[in-house]
Amino acid sequence: MNQTDDRKAVVLLSGGVDSATTLAIARAEGFRLYALSFDYHQRHRRELESASIIASALGVIKHLVITFDLREIGGSALTAEIEVPKRKRKLEVKNEPIPVTYVPARNTIFLSFALSWAEVLGAGTIFIGANAVDYSGYPDCRPEYLKAFEAMANLATRVSVEGKLRFAIRAPLLAMTKGEILRKGMELGCDFSSTWSCYDPGPDGKPCGKCDSCLYRAKGFKEAGIRDPLLQFHRGK
Amino acid sequence: MNQTDDRKAVVLLSGGVDSATTLAIARAEGFRLYALSFDYHQRHRRELESASIIASALGVIKHLVITFDLREIGGSALTAEIEVPKRKRKLEVKNEPIPVTYVPARNTIFLSFALSWAEVLGAGTIFIGANAVDYSGYPDCRPEYLKAFEAMANLATRVSVEGKLRFAIRAPLLAMTKGEILRKGMELGCDFSSTWSCYDPGPDGKPCGKCDSCLYRAKGFKEAGIRDPLLQFHRGK
Numbered sequence: 001m002n003q004t005d006d007r008k009a010v011v012l013l014s015g016g017v018d019s020a021t022t023l024a025i026a027r028a029e030g031f032r033l034y035a036l037s038f039d040y041h042q043r044h045r046r047e048l049e050s051a052s053i054i055a056s057a058l059g060v061i062k063h064l065v066i067t068f069d070l071r072e073i074g075g076s077a078l079t080a081e082i083e084v085p086k087r088k089r090k091l092e093v094k095n096e097p098i099p100v101t102y103v104p105a106r107n108t109i110f111l112s113f114a115l116s117w118a119e120v121l122g123a124g125t126i127f128i129g130a131n132a133v134d135y136s137g138y139p140d141c142r143p144e145y146l147k148a149f150e151a152m153a154n155l156a157t158r159v160s161v162e163g164k165l166r167f168a169i170r171a172p173l174l175a176m177t178k179g180e181i182l183r184k185g186m187e188l189g190c191d192f193s194s195t196w197s198c199y200d201p202g203p204d205g206k207p208c209g210k211c212d213s214c215l216y217r218a219k220g221f222k223e224a225g226i227r228d229p230l231l232q233f234h235r236g237k
Numbered sequence: 238m239n240q241t242d243d244r245k246a247v248v249l250l251s252g253g254v255d256s257a258t259t260l261a262i263a264r265a266e267g268f269r270l271y272a273l274s275f276d277y278h279q280r281h282r283r284e285l286e287s288a289s290i291i292a293s294a295l296g297v298i299k300h301l302v303i304t305f306d307l308r309e310i311g312g313s314a315l316t317a318e319i320e321v322p323k324r325k326r327k328l329e330v331k332n333e334p335i336p337v338t339y340v341p342a343r344n345t346i347f348l349s350f351a352l353s354w355a356e357v358l359g360a361g362t363i364f365i366g367a368n369a370v371d372y373s374g375y376p377d378c379r380p381e382y383l384k385a386f387e388a389m390a391n392l393a394t395r396v397s398v399e400g401k402l403r404f405a406i407r408a409p410l411l412a413m414t415k416g417e418i419l420r421k422g423m424e425l426g427c428d429f430s431s432t433w434s435c436y437d438p439g440p441d442g443k444p445c446g447k448c449d450s451c452l453y454r455a456k457g458f459k460e461a462g463i464r465d466p467l468l469q470f471h472r473g474k
Binding site: 064066067068069070072073074075097098102103104105106107108109111112113115116117119120139140142144145148149151152153155156157158160161162 | 301303304305306307309310311312334335339340341342343344345346348349350352353354356357376377379381382385386388389390392393394395397398399
């Protein structure tokens with residue numbers, strides 16, 4: 001066990017700033033990159049265009065998009081007819097319950113497909129852009145969850161049982177603030193003008209600026225002292 | 238924690254004899270049934286017709302079929318251009334490696350969707366027809382794997398983190414022989430003529446009789462002292 005792989009990694013890529021930075025980190029560490037995105041009929045499928053541009057810009061070997069319809073399961077503002085909450089201005093999430101934008105077991109579904117692909121590729125590392133600092137309190141972004149998934153993964157697969165490969169679930173952004181993530185991404189050459197964060201873009205195709213995802217993004221750029229190139233692009237239109 | 242649910246269960250239903258018996262067991266225990274099947278572009282998609290007939294016969298409240306394409310990931314004789322192994326007559330699997338019909342992380346993907354649906358439904362129990370006696374040695378049918386999935390599931394979801402529901406992964410067939418499974422299924426009123434096991438049906442639409450799935454099925458009916466109604470049906474055509 002614990003044999004090293006041949007430095008292939010599967011990287012979950014949503015198209016947002018976190019997953020773009022995660023992909024850039026994996027690249028900087030010398031991994032051969034396989035990016036995995038999901039068209040789950042999310043309200044903000046616009047993010048998939050971003051994922052495709054980022055994958056190409058960061059030189060992935062293959063970018064795979066798996067399609068299924070989570071609207072059939074529902075239970076989230078991102079996949080059902082539930083309104084995405086908007087805030088007046090401030091992001092105050094202390095002691096709030098987990099919001100309705102939580103998609104039931106989404107990261108578990110995503111990581112399961114990543115595990116399947118990693119096994120076929122012989123890739124021992126799966127990267128996910130989960131963050132447990134500036135985040136919406138989603139249960140499947142917490143370190144204890146990721147550890148439990150890793151333990152399960154190493155019992156689930158032929159390659160792990162036969163001792164050929166041991167899987168590591170890596171979440172390099174886990175303990176970083178949004179500002180730190182953005183600075184790291186810039187440092188590693190991410191073009192954030194290609195990323196997409198908004199859960200609920202308007203009919204004009206612009207970010208709403210009021211959902212939690214927009215607000216965390218804004219907080220991060222403010223902290224990092226950088227102007228958001230995506231907003232500059234939209235203002236320039 | 239450990240609050241009981243309202244006796245809803247999500248049951249993974251492939252359309253084979255094991256999942257049919259599992260569904261019948263869940264029904265006999267008084268659960269309100271939600272059956273979940275997957276069209277993953279498996280070679281033997283024929284099994285989905287069976288799943289639909291079984292779900293209806295056993296009175297499920299809803300039967301959901303989630304569609305995605307595991308051929309994009311490949312790595313198995315069931316989803317890629319790899320031949321399904323056939324045996325001359327005998328099933329001798331002691332000390333054999335895990336066969337090419339293993340689909341990388343398939344049960345993890347299936348259970349992840351089941352977890353998502355269970356969370357939305359408020360169902361605390363997920364049934365899977367995994368068996369670790371008369372089986373092909375798949376890693377994701379072993380009790381230690383199922384325990385690890387359960388542990389992960391209880392960290393992955395809003396309802397578990399908020400203490401509203403605790404998930405149990407139940408595999409009632411785990412320690413039964415194929416003969417015992419079939420007897421139990423018959424006892425509970427399963428009509429096995431509606432089930433499908435063959436991995437690789439011929440162009441005539443009949444079971445091949447030589448893949449491991451056909452051979453385990455034959456072994457089970459022999460042990461149970463029952464004639465396989467599916468074969469009788471095909472012989473009668």
